[in-house]
Amino acid sequence: MTLHRLQFRAMGSDMLAVVESEAAPSLLAQVPAWFEEWEQVLSRFRFDSELTRLNQIHDRPVQVSDILWDVFQAARAAEQRTNGLVTPTVLEAIIEAGYDRPFDVLPPLTKPRAAPAEPASHPLEAITADPSARTITLPEGFGLDFGGVAKGWAAHQAMKRLQAEDLEDPAAGGAALTDAGGDIAISGPRADGGSWQVGVADPFHAGQEIEALYLEQCGVATSGKNRRRWLQGNKPQHHIIDPSTSQPAETNVLTATVIAPTVMEAEAAAKTVVILGGQDGLAWIESDPSLAGLLVLEDRQVLYSQRMEEYL
Amino acid sequence: MSGKPSKKNNKWNDIQTVFAAAAMTLTLGLWNLFAGPDRARAAAQAAQATPEPVQEATEEPAEVPVVPTVLPPGMKITFIGPTAAPQATVVAQQQQQAQPDKKKKKKNNGGGGGGSVTTTQSS
Numbered sequence: 001m002t003l004h005r006l007q008f009r010a011m012g013s014d015m016l017a018v019v020e021s022e023a024a025p026s027l028l029a030q031v032p033a034w035f036e037e038w039e040q041v042l043s044r045f046r047f048d049s050e051l052t053r054l055n056q057i058h059d060r061p062v063q064v065s066d067i068l069w070d071v072f073q074a075a076r077a078a079e080q081r082t083n084g085l086v087t088p089t090v091l092e093a094i095i096e097a098g099y100d101r102p103f104d105v106l107p108p109l110t111k112p113r114a115a116p117a118e119p120a121s122h123p124l125e126a127i128t129a130d131p132s133a134r135t136i137t138l139p140e141g142f143g144l145d146f147g148g149v150a151k152g153w154a155a156h157q158a159m160k161r162l163q164a165e166d167l168e169d170p171a172a173g174g175a176a177l178t179d180a181g182g183d184i185a186i187s188g189p190r191a192d193g194g195s196w197q198v199g200v201a202d203p204f205h206a207g208q209e210i211e212a213l214y215l216e217q218c219g220v221a222t223s224g225k226n227r228r229r230w231l232q233g234n235k236p237q238h239h240i241i242d243p244s245t246s247q248p249a250e251t252n253v254l255t256a257t258v259i260a261p262t263v264m265e266a267e268a269a270a271k272t273v274v275i276l277g278g279q280d281g282l283a284w285i286e287s288d289p290s291l292a293g294l295l296v297l298e299d300r301q302v303l304y305s306q307r308m309e310e311y312l
Numbered sequence: 313m314s315g316k317p318s319k320k321n322n323k324w325n326d327i328q329t330v331f332a333a334a335a336m337t338l339t340l341g342l343w344n345l346f347a348g349p350d351r352a353r354a355a356a357q358a359a360q361a362t363p364e365p366v367q368e369a370t371e372e373p374a375e376v377p378v379v380p381t382v383l384p385p386g387m388k389i390t391f392i393g394p395t396a397a398p399q400a401t402v403v404a405q406q407q408q409q410a411q412p413d414k415k416k417k418k419k420n421n422g423g424g425g426g427g428s429v430t431t432t433q434s435s
Binding site: 003013016018148151177179181182183184196197198199200201203209212213220221222223224225226227255257 | 429434435
């Protein structure tokens with residue numbers, strides 16, 4: 001069996017698609033085009049994206065594409081699983097924090113806002129979504145930012161498509177793995193029945209790993225405040241917004257890695273743990289038997305959930 | 313309204329041109345006459361002079377505060393057009409060794425983790 005790898009850049013992140021098969025998988029070369037199509041729908045940084053257009057229309061229903069609808073449903077599911085801690089309605093808050101353009105072009109020091117906005121409550125239930133007409137109605141003042149949910153969804157979709165190609169030709173069959181900037185979707189065990197080895201990056205030493213995970217059909221994702229951070233005036237900011245304060249989460253968790261049945265669930269869970277903090281985050285993971293987690297705290301402690309042992 | 317150029321005017325212009333040319337020639341000639349010895353002396357002095365050592369800076373350069381660009385209210389910069397994306401190339405790797413057994417747990421405390429297909433990290 002041969003590992004066919006394709007690396008490319010999309011959604012402001014490094015992407016990787018891997019298929020293990022005898023013959024070269026024909027679909028692999030198309031993966032960057034899939035991501036480009038999804039980014040054109042889901043990016044809040046593209047002035048002509050479908051999401052940007054949706055965010056400009058309030059108080060009337062807007063018919064959306066299948067892609068945007070699916071991601072909106074994934075974001076709703078994430079919001080329910082995390083008791084509202086991961087929600088797509090924090091667009092205003094993240095812009096207030098200074099993250100108002102693609103991170104690649106965001107200056108390391110942004111200007112503090114003259115008059116900080118009051119924390120606004122933007123419950124997702126206030127948005128009307130009509131499945132039959134496939135329309136979304138945003139109330140005045142609301143905007144959507146799918147963020148990591150979109151990346152996790154994209155990784156999952158790409159993995160499913162690559163896996164489908166294998167299923168059509170069992171002789172060539174193997175397994176697929178897609179990595180969207182650290183959010184990883186895995187279709188199943190490798191061709192020889194073994195596991196995929198996935199490293200967990202060490203946030204204190206660039207290029208090193210603190211752990212190796214042995215994974216099969218699942219998703220794994222890492223969220224943290226060690227990347228996508230900047231100074232707003234004198235205040236350190238990062239991209240993980242706590243909806244209860246509408247500010248970047250104040251937390252002792254530097255990075256959280258979570259294994260879940262799907263990469264969308266893993267991504268939402270990892271973000272939740274960062275917002276909750278070390279002890280509460282670990283307890284939250286332990287409360288869900290489908291999750292396993294590894295937390296790196298600011299004081300360099302590494303916390304493992306009990307079920308993480310199965311993957312080490 | 314200017315009148316039609318006459319022969320008298322043409323003659324006066326010719327005289328002016330001759331005077332101007334003569335004045336310039338005289339100026340250049342005198343310049344070279346008196347500047348020549350000075351130029352030779354300056355060249356000789358330059359050849360004899362030893363270069364002074366360059367004094368090294370003893371103070372740290374002052375730190376210039378980074379000030380972000382301030383846009384007028386209501387204005388924003390939009391970046392459009394295709395970005396130069398790196399060329400994506402499919403790389404095939406023939407498996408040389410059997411996959412490590414899942415049951416064989418290998419803990420990697422701070423090591424390189426070279427066997428990983430990829431790495432999960434915050435993005």
